[in-house]
Amino acid sequence: METSIVDDVPRVATPVNLPLTVPSGSAPLRHRIAEAIVEQIRLGRLGIGDALPSSRTLAAELRVARGGVVEAYDELAASGFVVAVPGSATRIAPGADVAARAHAQSHSVEPATVVPPRQRTRVEPVIADLRPGRPDTSLIAESAWRRAWRRAASAAPAAGGSDLAAHPELRSALAVHLRRTRGIDVVPEELVILPGVAAAMRVLAVAAGLDGRDVAFEDPGYHRARRALVTEGARIRPVPVDSDGLPPRLLVDTDAAVYCTPAHQYPMGARMSVARRAELVARANAVGMLVIEDDYDGEFRYDVSALPALRSIDGGRECVAYIGTASKILSPMLRLAWLIPPDPLHPRVGEAIAECGESANEMSALALATLIDDGSLTRHLARTARTYRARRAAFVDALRLRLADLEGVQVVGIEAGLHVVLRLPTGIDDTAVVAAAEQCGVRTTPVSAQLAGAGGLRGLVCGYACLPESTAGEVAGVIADAVRQVVD
Template sequence: MPRTARPVELALTVPDGPGPLRHRVADAVVAELRADRLRPGDTLPSTRTLAAALGISRGPVVAAYDELSAAGFVVSRAGSGAVVAPGADRAAAGGALTHVHTPDGRHSATAPPAGAVPRWDLRPGRPDTTLVDAAAWRRAWRVAGSVVPGNDAGAGPPHERLRRVLAEHLRRSRGVAVAPDDLLVVPGVGASLRALPAALGLVGAVVALEDPGYAEAWTAFTTEGARVAAVPVDDDGLDPAALPTDAAAAYVTPSHQYPLGARMPVTRRVQLLEWARATGGLVLEDDYDGEFRYDVSPLPALRSLPGAGDHVVYVGTASKLVAPSLRVAWLAPPRRLRERLRLELEARGLVVNEATGLALAEFVASGALAAHHARVTRTYAARRAALVAAVARHLPGAQLAGVEAGLHVVLRLPDDVDDLDVVTGLARHGLAASPLSAYAVEAPVRGLVLCYAGLPETQADAAVRVLARVLLAG
C-alpha cells in the first residue's frame, strides 16, 4: 500500500565549500536521505520555507529542487510540492548524487536525462550564440594565438588592449567615460560579486538589494558576510527613499531592473547619487543587458551622470551581448577603491586568461562587436515582437512587463497561483521557463520570466499555445 505523504521539517546543514550553493543544498537533502531522516513519500518544505530557514534567497533552493527532481530523488506534483521519490533512500545510501564531485572539490552539474532537453528554452540569461559571426570570431582568435603568452605568475594578465577598447565601447554605447586604467577585467559577474564585500569594506555592513532581484547577488553578499536588506521595487525600479537608514551600499539594475524590467527614471538616479554623496554609501550598478533597447530611446548608464564616478561601482558583461560561456565581465570602481579591488580579485584567482582577453579585444577593435550588436538587436526585436503578439492572441489580457529592453519579459500571474507548479507543468510539455517568485525574498510576486533571445519568430506561436494551455488548465 503506498505510503501517505507527510510534510517534514528539514534541519539542514548546508556544507561550506567552493561549489554552487544549489549543489550544496541538494547535497544536504541527499544526506538527510542517507541518514534515514528523510524517506520516500515525505513532502519537502516549500522552497520559500526552506530558503527562510537557511537564511538564503529562494533562487538556489528552487535550483536545488530542480536538480533533485532531474536526478530522480524527488517528484514534483501539482498542488503537493516536491515529494521524495520511491527508492530515493536506497539511491542515496548507495552513494548517488545529483551532480559530479570532481577531485579538486569543484562541482559540475550532471547532464540532463535523455530526452529532457526542452523544445523551447525560455529561461533567462541565454542569448542566441549562433548569431555570432563565426568568421570574425575565428579571426579574433587567430590574432590572439599569434601573441606569445606573458610570464608574470604573480599577477593577473594586464589586458591592456582589452581595457582600451572596452573604455571606448562603454563611451559610445553606454555613455560611460572611464579611463582604461580604471577598468578591471573579471571572469563573469556572479563570482566577482563575492569579492566586493571584502574589497569595499562591506563585511558586516548593510547592502540593500532589489526585491525581486538578482538571486546570485543576494547569495554572494550573504556568503561573504554582508547583511543584506530587501528593498521592494515598483514600476520605476528601486526607490532611493526606501533605502534602509543604515545601508552602506545599494545594488541596483537601473537600465533594466532584473527581472521585472523597469527603467529607473533620471529623477531616481539623481536621488540615488544624492544618497551616496550624503551618506558615503556606494552604488553597485549592474548594467547586465544595457545595450538592448526596443521602441524607446536608450538611457545611458547611471555611471554616466556627473560625479557618479566617485560613488558608483559599474559592472558590465559580455554574457548577454556575446556569450555567457566567454566568462568575461568588467568593473569600473571609484578610483580610490580600484587597487583594493584589484588585489582582492587576484587573491581569489578571479582573473581572465590572457588569450581570451586578446581575442575579445580584437573582436571589439575590428568592429565585429558593433556589427554583431546591430544584427542581434534587430533579431531580438523581431523575436520579442513575435512573442508579445502571440501572448496577445492566446492570453488576451495577460500582463507583460519589461518589454522595452533586455532579452526577457515577465508574464505576471495572480498572487494565488504557484508559479513553480506552472513551471513544472510547462516542463512536461517541453517548455522551460523560470518562476518569478524564485527571484523574490519578501515580495509576494508570481509570474514567469521568459527569455525570447533563442526563440525563433516561427516558433513563438507554438510556444505560447503551450503556455496558454497549461495556464488555462490550471
C-alpha cells in the first residue's frame, strides 16, 4: 500500500470516508462544501495527512456538481487547509487543525458592521501588480466589444446537440484564426470549446485515462494545470526545463503523457527549438504518449519568427492535444478555451466532457466568434502587440540598468508572451524578495511557487502587460531594492 509523508509523519494513502453534510443556504456551493470539510477538521474527524476523497467520488456522494467540489478543494488549498501532493491525493495540511479550532475560514466573510475610517489600518497603495496572467483589458476597442456582445445577446438560445457539436460559430471562426496565426490546419469539427484551460486538462485526463498513470510535467511549470491533472488522479513526474524548454531525452517509456508550453515555457519563458519539437513528437508517437501542448500566449512574439505549433508538425495529429485560450489575448472573464485532441482520442473526449460536466458559456462564445469574424481580434492583436512590445522593452531595460551590479541576476524569457523572469542566483530566497517588494507596493510571483520537484531555480515572474512605460523605472527600482535587501 502506498504511503506518503506529511509533516514527517507517515500516512497510509487511504481516503477518509467522510460523513459529510453540506449546509443549506444562499452561499456558493464551493463555500458550503469547504466549510463542511473545515468543520470535520475542527471536530477531529479529519487529521493532518488524511487524504480527502477524489472530487468525483465526493460529488457523487453529495449529489452535487463536481465543479463545486473541485472549486472547494481549490479554495481549501489556497487558504492552507489542504495540500495537493503531486502524484498523490489532496491531504489535510499541517496546522489545519489549529486553524480550524481557532474558527479560521477558508474564504473571506463579510463583517457584520463597517469599521469606521479612523479605525482602519493604513495600507500602502499598490504601485504595480505584476502577477502574470493579466492582459490589459483597457486596450480592447469598446465599440467592437459592445457590437460583439449585442450580437450575442440578440441570438436565439442554442437548440442543443452534443457537446462536441456545441458553439459551431466559434469553432468555424477559430479554425480560420488558428490556421492564420499558429499554422494549424484544422477543421471546425475537430475543435472543442471548453470553459478554461483547467477544464480542458480535466477532460483530457479523463479521455486519455490518466488516472493512476505518470505524466511528465515541466518543472517549474504551470501549477493550475498540474493541479487539474492531479485532481483526476494523474501522477506528476517533474522534468527539469532548460534554456530550450522541456528536454525530450528526459522522458521515459512509462510516461502516459507529457505537458509542455513550447511557445513560451511557463514560467521561465524559453522557446522550444524546432529540432526539439520534432524530437518530442517523434518520441511520443513511437511509444504511444499523449503530448499536451498549452499554447497559452502563443500569439505574442517580439523580434523573433514564429515557430510551428507541435500540433502542426508531421505526426502531431496522432499524439498532440493542442490547447488555446482567450484569457491572454482578450480577458480571463470570457472563460473560453479551445482543445484540438489527437485524432485517436477525439471520440472519447465527448464522453469525458459529459462525465466532467464542462460546458462553455454560449454568449461568450458568440461574442468571441464575432470579434474574430469581423476582424476585430486581428486588429486588437496587432495593437496590443505594439503596446506590449514597448512596455516589455521599457521594463527590461530598467531592470538591467538597476541590477547591473548584481552578479548572477538575469532577465530571461523576453522573446514572447506577457511576462519576463528575473532569475536569481541559487540560494536566494525568492519568496523573501517578493515579500520585500510587496511591502513597497509591487506584487510579483516567485518561481519557486511553480516548482513540483526539488529544483533549485529561483526568480521573480513579472507580468508587464498592464505596466505603463512611464512607471517602468520606478517599479524596477522597487524590485532592485528588494533583491539587494535579501542578498544583503
